[in-house]
Amino acid sequence: MILVWYRDDLRTIDHAPLEWAREHDEDIRAVYVWESPPSGLRPIGAASRWWLAYSLQAHRRRLAELGISLQLVTGDPEQLIPQFAAECGAQAVVWQRRYVPELAQRDAAIKSTLAADYEVRSFPGFLLSEPWEVQTNEGSSYKVYSPYARKAGELLGEDVGPGDLQRPPELEPDWELDEDIRALGLVSEIDWAAGFREHWQPGEAGAWKALDRFEQRCAEYGDYADKRDYPAVPATSRLSPHLRFGEISPVAAWQDISDSTFRSELLWREFAWSRLWARPDLATTNVRAQFDHFPWAWNSAAGEYGLTPPEEDYAEQLQQWRRGHTGVPLVDAGMRELWATGTMHNRVRMVVGSWLTKNLGIHWRHGEEWFWDTLVDADYASNPFNWQWVAGCGDDAAPYFRIFNPLTQEKKFDPKHRYIQRWVPEWGTPMYPEPHVDVKESRARALAAYKDTTQRYRAGVVD
Ligand SMILES: Cc1cc2nc3c(=O)[nH]c(=O)nc-3n(C[C@H](O)[C@H](O)[C@H](O)COP(=O)(O)OP(=O)(O)OC[C@H]3O[C@@H](n4cnc5c(N)ncnc54)[C@H](O)[C@@H]3O)c2cc1C
Structure with a gap:
């Protein structure tokens, strides 16, 4: 046996x-x-x-x-x-x-x-590769994505995986949990996630359905690289929670989809895991130490687990962000999509992250914790890794001064407001407020704080 x-x-x-x-x-x-x-x-x-x-x-x-x-x-x-x-x-x-x-x-x-x-x-x-296999010539872990991806690609070679994989049989979703699964207490008695069922089918059959749908789209339109940034277009694979729970292997996804942009996204996932392997404290500690002195709003007296309670002076702003009531349409749409479906489009994740950490000046850990609780694909590597990337304090991160302007992002990536209208029905009516925080002023404040921290760090005068 x-x-x-x-x-x-x-x-x-x-x-x-x-x-x-x-x-x-x-x-x-x-x-x-x-x-x-x-x-x-x-x-x-x-x-x-x-x-x-x-x-x-x-x-x-x-x-x-x-x-x-x-x-x-x-x-x-x-x-x-x-x-x-x-x-x-x-x-x-x-x-x-x-x-x-x-x-x-x-x-x-x-x-x-x-x-x-x-x-x-x-x-x-x-993963596609063991984290300890993809190393620099000096035997250390890569801190920059491009050389990491090059090396990982070389090691993977042409033939990834066993070739044609058999598909699992179709299986309809079963929303009646067995008694022993229910007894684990994973699903609360209050059915707050009822809406998730319209969007997902957890399990292996659901994973392959998502892969087949995506493969078909790639064959018909071939537009992943062009359209993956438009949140109203269903151009991405939606495989992330299936990969998170191992319902499908990354090898299967890699083999089936030869689109190079898609494969490079799978390598971002690998990169995040290789960083966690090297930095077990990824969810709690700024990778770049100079950010330890950045004046982010944070309650350092918080306990070990769960959602850190904010201090009073920024509690309301954090709550408005979490609930999607900031008055910034793309941010609100993203946060409401997250609450209703357990996911959020990648482009919008970057925009809401930038708004929280830069315009509102709230610590990325508050955002990371909220995503940890509300995302169905939340994982130990990708979530903190991407939050540090957005906040500017991580490996190969977006430079701090790259502050997404949510209004420009809206014009570029949701030009017909289809995404915003879907998630913020009151948008465009007198019910919808102006941004609670001025976009330009808050950007200038963030840049000044960054400049100050950097100068003090370089001069060695940080305490
Ligand atoms: C602030 C923030 C937090 C995030 N938290 C998570 C998280 O907890 N879990 C998670 O899986 N992804 C996370 N991401 C990455 C990304 O947003 C999701 O992987 C993606 O939106 C999932 O949708 P998809 O499966 O349709 O992606 P596709 O575009 O179809 O990409 C294919 C796969 O590549 C991987 N991938 C794509 N982008 C990234 C990325 N930036 N980092 C790591 N892997 C990536 C995912 O496994 C994804 O399923 C985060 C991004 C940001 C900006």
């Missing part, structure tokens, strides 16, 4: 642990541990929990078609996995690797405990 321990890899296609198990035994069991994260690592946010519940439901059904039962347990995997392996008389335990440093360390400890009694194997599959 072989035990497959599922984590962020809720799929059956292009899943090396399952393939290995099927080659070596007919008797396979699967387990998922709803675990409390190791100390210092935050629990997943509310929108991700919603996704996980339905992804588990879909995965269980898919595995059942293959004659494999998926058992759910709650607690500490360091105790539960050895216990479960013993109870079911496993000869081997297999899993797909994770790349959050704290989780990888925990997995290494579990591996060494198990190794005394079982064959234990871990496999790649969450």
